[in-house]
Amino acid sequence: MALSARSSPLQRSGSGPLPSAPALRLTRRTSGQLPHPPLSRACSCPAAPEDIGVPSTTGVSSVDPFLAAGRRLQTLLSRVGDGEDEMLDSLVEQESPESKLQTSVILGGCMTMGAVLLSSFLGQDPWGGVAPSLETLHAAGIGAAVALPLTALRLWTWTPAAAKALPALQDVHAGQLEVHRPWLSCMGRGQVLTMMALEVLPATMLLFPAGQAAIMAAVAMYGHLISGAGMESGSQETYLTALALVLTAAASGVGRSLDLSVSDEEYETVQAAAQNADRYYRTVAADVHTSPADASRAAEAFRFVAQAWLQTRGEASLLAGLLSAVDVLLLGALWHGTGNLAAPAVAALALNAVDYWQLHSSVLGREAKVAQGGSGGGAGGK
Secondary structure, three states, X not given: OOOOOXXXXXXXXXXXXXXXXXXXXXXOOOOOOOOOOOOOOOOOOOOOHHHOOOOOOOOOOOOOHHHHHHHHHHHHHHOOOOOHHHHHHHHHHHOOHHHXXXXXXXXXXXXXXXXXXXXXXXXXXXXXXXXXXXXXXXXXXXXXXXXXXXXXXHHHOOOHHHHHHOOHHHHHHHHHHHHHHHHHOOOOHXXXXXXXXXXXXXXXXXXXXXXXXXXXXXXHOOHHHHHHOOOOHHXXXXXXXXXXXXXXXXXXXXXXXXXXOOOHHHHHHHHHHHHOHHHHHHHHHHHOOOOHHHHHHHHHHHHHHHHHHHHHHHHHHHHHHHHHHHHHHHHHHHHHHXXXXXXXXXXXXXXXXXXXXXXXXHHHHHHHHHHHHHXXXXXXXX
């Protein structure tokens, strides 16, 4: 539900003046033979003759051209940016779990204070009806009941069956893992759930009591247009409430889409490489004494992989935005239906707990592999 300030166009990822590519769609999920999928930017090794998809000097092709194209795309993407994001992620990853929790407390406190001030200024209850009462307990129970089927559905989206039915889900989860991995590293389960709550609860307050009040106040400035249409006061209030919820969901969805969208520099890099693929592989082919036909096949493979990468990133971006918008609509409807913020808060905690649990499991799996590799390497060294 976090909003993003990035502003790269959403539709670039599925279109653009790229050279023609084969009609079949290559995705990260269907290319299991690629040990380093194009979506990863971890590889920064220089391109070698065996990695460019052309035969070696012996005349025998040593590497599949699509595998080599994926490696080259990784190399190009690893050079994008000035390294500040990677440095920041590294610094966060090296912080202790206690320090990360302290940062979450500070950020959550600032967000809560901002929500309270905005709601109070607009005459809205900043706590959304939450109070130590039986009504709040009843609303929390309703939120838990509604969360049960939603949580089951969210769990299903992490299964192989869901990835097979909707392949873009795997890219959405990969994007989530890339964003959250530095924060979840070296954390225990309890610490992760605490950090999740420190993020979800303030965001819920900001989205609904504060955000809804702000949007309704802005729209009310143009109330004379609604009055001119002959709408009654009750209809006007209903209209403003629905419009505020839809706009909040749309803003959340756009922000989430931008988080996973292709950046300007990434798009320009991939586009330029695809446009110059023929010239690049002809030059490399001349250096390794191979035929023009082999160079043409390697260039075609690179254009195919580049177009597939842009397409999968575009689909993941749009799907992530749609899922975020649907979540906000459901939680907002739950708040308006119960009149108590405890209901959407409980449901939001349950939904996000599923995502954080799965993401943390992936991080723990990677850390275990690194530890095994390190211990194996140490034994080998001895």
